[in-house]
Amino acid sequence: MLEEYRITGRRASDIAASVERAVGSGELAPGQVLPPMRELAARLEVNPNTVAAAYRTLRERGVIETAGRRGSRVRPRPASTARGSFRVEAPPGVPDLGAGNPDPELLPPLGEAFAAATRAYAQRPGMYGEVPVDPELAALARAALDADGVPAGPVAVTSGSLDAIERVLLAHLKPGDVVAVEDPGWGSLLDLMPALGLRPVPIALDDEGPLPDAVERALSEGARALVVTDRAQNPTGAAIGAARAQELRCVLAGHRGVLLIEDDHGHAIVDLPLHPLAGATDRWAFVRSVAKAYGPDLRVALLTGDAVTVDRVLGRQRLGPGWVSRLLQRAVVHLLASGAVDSVRVARAYGERRDALVRALAERGVEAHGRSGMNVWVPVSDETGAVSRLLNAGWAVAPGARFRVAAPPGIRLTVSPLTAADIEPLADAVAAAAGPPRPMSYG
Helix, strand or coil, X not given: CCCCCCCCCCCXXXXXXXXXXXXXXXXXXXXXXXXXXXXXXXXXXXXXXXXXXXXXXXXXXXXXXXXXHHCEEECCCCCCXXXXXXXXXXXXXXXXXXXXXXXXXXXXXXXXXXXXXXXXXXXXXCCCCCCCCCHHHHHHXXXXXXXXXXXXXXXXXXXXXXXHHHHHHHHHCCXXXXXXXXXXXXXXXXXXXXXXXXXXXXXXXXXXXXXXXXXXXXXXXXXXXXXXXXXXXXXXXXXXXXXXXXXXXXXXHCCCXXXXXXXXXXXXXXXXXXXXXXXXXXXXEEEEXXXXXXXXXXXXXXXXXXXXXXXXXXXXXXXXXXXXXXXXXXXXXXXXXXXXXXXXXHHHHHHHHHHHHHHHHHHCCCCCECCCCCEEEEXXXXXXXXXXXXXXXXXXXXXXXXXXXXXXXXXXXXXXXXCHHHHHHHHHHHHHHHCCCCCCCCC
């Protein structure tokens, strides 16, 4: 392919643009090896440092990856290809169990919260130069974190969990660094890795969360960061229990220099206690989004961590958006302070649907996982066939390819749209579509 495409340019930016154009057009294919830097520099009659800068830019954009002596190559899966594209559009009238959305009936009304925020704004409009985090929101967040055993640390506010995770990763890592991630895991996080030029290493998990041996292996082999989900793991519903948390903390104690990021995905929608890992390493961050319990469109997440990490996040945030709208923050304050979400009722509603589906599938000999949250993960022998057969039967589900790195095939079903009457017919359809049962393992 390189014989057909000639990389051009005299400046680093031009060389990088030449490669990026070729990747976008398909003239440079995924996996294609690029010329060694000195060879390309000689061909273009430029300084090798110029080519090195161009390759560095391409790595940072997630276009290429570098593997030591094996050289640089076009990423097997360019960062512009979102896993969200691996989805099934639900036709009219077909229940959409693949979108991963909460049940709108369980979300609180927002009218009074925003009315309260705008009344406060009318009295004192927000201006430049004010603190980025509403003090009352920080106090409410810190009190809840204290109650859950999360170590003391300053509070920041970001535009959702993924925004928080991205900012924390950028605060400590550089392109080419390895990050240990759950497999199966959150598709958006898996997309984020190549977009930042980072290399994900899959960590197997079971219903209790990441397997300690897998975490130890990844960290011993050089992973600079570990991202874990405490509860309602997406897509498997795993939740870290007390014993597993202790095992993981022991592993992390041997790798104090690793960056630990925890995503409390199930906050306010699950009834299982939190067993945080925060504090087991010197650099850590703990993220809570309001999306699942209060509404995805609020785009507010609360972040705490060690002082250095949070300070770096806030410093970089000041150079970009500056802050998350304090109107949004005030609305969230009203929702939290007024008890707008009955977390016990919400957890019960999702738990009843999830547990009923898992039981019904077990009665039909189908392995299914869903310890917490709103998702059920079903291992299948033929992922594409299972998704297609279920769609023909009147159910749209999420293909496991959105969530997998090396884990076996599966499908994810979000129970939010289900009623009690849906459970039996859905279980029949899944049993018919899933194929022969697989051994119980995610990794």
